[in-house]
Amino acid sequence: MRHYRTELWFETKQRRQLINITGQVQEVLRESGIQEGLLLCNAMHITASVFINDDEASLHSDFEEWLEKLAPEKPYDRYRHNGFEDNADAHLKRTIMGREVVIAVTQGKLDLGTWEQIFYGEFDGKRRKRVLVKIIGE
Amino acid sequence: MRHYRTELWFETKQRRQLINITGQVQEVLRESGIQEGLLLCNAMHITASVFINDDEASLHSDFEEWLEKLAPEKPYDRYRHNGFEDNADAHLKRTIMGREVVIAVTQGKLDLGTWEQIFYGEFDGKRRKRVLVKIIGE
Amino acid sequence: MRHYRTELWFETKQRRQLINITGQVQEVLRESGIQEGLLLCNAMHITASVFINDDEASLHSDFEEWLEKLAPEKPYDRYRHNGFEDNADAHLKRTIMGREVVIAVTQGKLDLGTWEQIFYGEFDGKRRKRVLVKIIGE
Numbered sequence: 215m216r217h218y219r220t221e222l223w224f225e226t227k228q229r230r231q232l233i234n235i236t237g238q239v240q241e242v243l244r245e246s247g248i249q250e251g252l253l254l255c256n257a258m259h260i261t262a263s264v265f266i267n268d269d270e271a272s273l274h275s276d277f278e279e280w281l282e283k284l285a286p287e288k289p290y291d292r293y294r295h296n297g298f299e300d301n302a303d304a305h306l307k308r309t310i311m312g313r314e315v316v317i318a319v320t321q322g323k324l325d326l327g328t329w330e331q332i333f334y335g336e337f338d339g340k341r342r343k344r345v346l347v348k349i350i351g352e
Numbered sequence: 353m354r355h356y357r358t359e360l361w362f363e364t365k366q367r368r369q370l371i372n373i374t375g376q377v378q379e380v381l382r383e384s385g386i387q388e389g390l391l392l393c394n395a396m397h398i399t400a401s402v403f404i405n406d407d408e409a410s411l412h413s414d415f416e417e418w419l420e421k422l423a424p425e426k427p428y429d430r431y432r433h434n435g436f437e438d439n440a441d442a443h444l445k446r447t448i449m450g451r452e453v454v455i456a457v458t459q460g461k462l463d464l465g466t467w468e469q470i471f472y473g474e475f476d477g478k479r480r481k482r483v484l485v486k487i488i489g490e
Numbered sequence: 491m492r493h494y495r496t497e498l499w500f501e502t503k504q505r506r507q508l509i510n511i512t513g514q515v516q517e518v519l520r521e522s523g524i525q526e527g528l529l530l531c532n533a534m535h536i537t538a539s540v541f542i543n544d545d546e547a548s549l550h551s552d553f554e555e556w557l558e559k560l561a562p563e564k565p566y567d568r569y570r571h572n573g574f575e576d577n578a579d580a581h582l583k584r585t586i587m588g589r590e591v592v593i594a595v596t597q598g599k600l601d602l603g604t605w606e607q608i609f610y611g612e613f614d615g616k617r618r619k620r621v622l623v624k625i626i627g628e
Contacts, residue, residue, distance in 0.1 A: 258602070272432035294551050306552070414578050
């Protein structure tokens with residue numbers, strides 16, 4: 215069995231931002247040389263997400279509006295967690311979007327459907343945060 | 353390490369439909385001959401889900417009602433994504449339900465709890481769509 | 491390839507309770523002797539969750555309040571599932587929180603970010619329920 219591990223780092227300019235990381239994850243897979251296996255890609259922070267969806271700008275603004283309705287950022291004092299912090303909403307938003315994706319590796323490629331793109335979902339940004347990619351296989 | 357890959361195809365009659373695919377996934381595992389490992393089962397479309405829950409008809413109608421409340425289909429123009437398309441709600445519903453499940457394979461069987469059943473969750477159907485099953489192990 | 495499997499059992503005193511199981515999962519990994527691979531940790535019940543978030547009590551009460559708003563326990567007759575049962579809300583809450591986590595194993599350790607902690611999320615407790623840990627690797 216072979217294994218490979220790397221981290222991807224991000225520092226967003228906005229509090230909330232969605233970044234298409236499909237190309238970076240493909241590059242990590244290429245570096246690994248693994249042809250068949252499973253690839254795990256997860257946020258290493260509990261206020262961020264790695265998820266798969268469509269790379270379509272108006273859908274992303276629908277996501278923003280929808281998440282703000284399900285788990286509003288403000289008023290900050292609506293959450294007990296927000297004493298020294300102001301990011302309780304980010305913990306909830308990330309819960310909806312998910313921590314991780316597991317992707318099949320087939321013939322050295324990410325085995326994705328036509329429109330599947332991998333995103334880093336930042337919900338409490340403006341600081342350096344990281345994503346783990348771990349691949350096992352042969 | 354052994355690996356096995358197949359696709360399952362679905363074409364639902366309704367826009368939204370939940371299909372129990374546990375038997376089909378078990379059959380794929382049997383074909384693979386893998387005894388110990390991990391099985392990934394994911395929707396290859398971004399408006400569909402693979403998830404695990406109970407095979408109980410009234411629970412499924414509760415899911416339908418609940419998802420319609422959290423991410424209503426209509427009016428279509430409530431979502432920016434719905435210019436040429438009308439399926440923004442399906443992207444959101446699938447996000448709640450999840451893209452994928454990872455299941456342990458133990459002694460050649462899906463290592464599931466008593467009531468765990470695997471479902472294909474279609475949220476924008478009436479066309480051919482597919483699910484990936486990838487198994488690695490020995 | 492090596493593999494290892496065990497179950498963790500829980501019986502909560504409350505209907506809903508979040509239990510930090512990071513130490514127990516680390517102990518399972520140590521027992522397995524696996525140095526590099528992937529670890530799956532999933533609820534074997536469809537009214538419970540395994541998820542990763544922060545071990546912070548006020549955040550946990552925010553989760554409780556938020557889940558009760560998105561999928562209220564009562565009145566029981568708001569859900570069709572609640573004929574002989576009263577736990578439809580638990581199926582929905584667990585869907586939001588997720589069934590499983592997949593964690594990288596690197597140099598014999600759980601490869602987690604600084605604040606990542608693993609939780610068992612019980613939403614229909616007061617009875618014995620279990621979590622599966624399956625590790626594959628080398």
